[in-house]
Amino acid sequence: MAPRIPLPGPEQMNPAQKAVYDKIVSGPRGTLVGPLRAALHNPALADRWQALGQVLRYETSLPRDLNELAILVTARHWNSELEWTIHAKAALAAGLDKAVIEAIRTGAAPAFSGADERRIYDFSRDLLEQGQVGDAAYAAVLDRWGEVGVVELAALVGYYTMVAMTLNAHRVPLPDHIPAELNSDRTTRTPLPASPAQAAG
Known part of the structure; x- marks a missing residue:
């Protein structure tokens, strides 16, 4: 099933998208395969999303x-x-x-x-x-x-x-x-x- 919107790779990202991408792949996820690929169309959204996700996936009690x-x-x-x-x-x-x-x-x-x-x-x-x-x-x-x-x-x-x-x-x-x-x-x-x-x- 093909995605409904473009999901750019690092080489197609603008500087704001690439900065968030680099933050994601250098963190505990180590890769970008999920919803953040779509959220990167709004880099501010993606940045806050990845921070919340990191807490909830890796840093709960x-x-x-x-x-x-x-x-x-x-x-x-x-x-x-x-x-x-x-x-x-x-x-x-x-x-x-x-x-x-x-x-x-x-x-x-x-x-x-x-x-x-x-x-x-x-x-x-x-x-x-x-x-x-x-x-x-x-x-x-x-x-x-x-x-x-x-x-x-x-x-x-x-x-x-x-x-x-x-x-x-x-x-x-x-x-x-x-x-x-x-x-x-x-x-x-x-x-x-x-x-x-x-x-x-």
């Missing part, structure tokens, strides 16, 4: 595997192919169980090995499916990670929703060497089920 879990729930909710593919790999590298990743990919209820994973999943799923977080799911995150953690998690889900919207709206493609995993040509979402503990509650 949440463990890396749980951060990536919340991102995967968001990517699956919005059927965002590029977001999913990048973060499924990152989640696996961070130690998230491959079976959990596969369950989310296929829209099945994940079998979590620990309560922390379930807390993150339930909060993220509630927020995406309902636009709200139920009292039990909210309290579970608040009790475990405090005010900082619950604020970070809500911001993380919101930020990666913006990422997914940008990727989907502009049809930002996967790099040629990466196969698609979500069949993102579909226009319908794949709702995620409640975790077994939340459904039983």
Whole structure:
């Protein structure tokens, strides 16, 4: 699927775009493959976007595997192919169980090995499916990670929703060497089920 707008490479960028590009690729991302390719049409937007994204992806108080879990729930909710593919790999590298990743990919209820994973999943799923977080799911995150953690998690889900919207709206493609995993040509979402503990509650 071709992008709907030009996504310039470094050699086509104007000086303002190139300055932001250099900042991105010299940071923890190390590359530019996602929504910032589109955001660079407004370098000021791209610069502030990349700074916020760096905080939410790499500098929260949440463990890396749980951060990536919340991102995967968001990517699956919005059927965002590029977001999913990048973060499924990152989640696996961070130690998230491959079976959990596969369950989310296929829209099945994940079998979590620990309560922390379930807390993150339930909060993220509630927020995406309902636009709200139920009292039990909210309290579970608040009790475990405090005010900082619950604020970070809500911001993380919101930020990666913006990422997914940008990727989907502009049809930002996967790099040629990466196969698609979500069949993102579909226009319908794949709702995620409640975790077994939340459904039983």
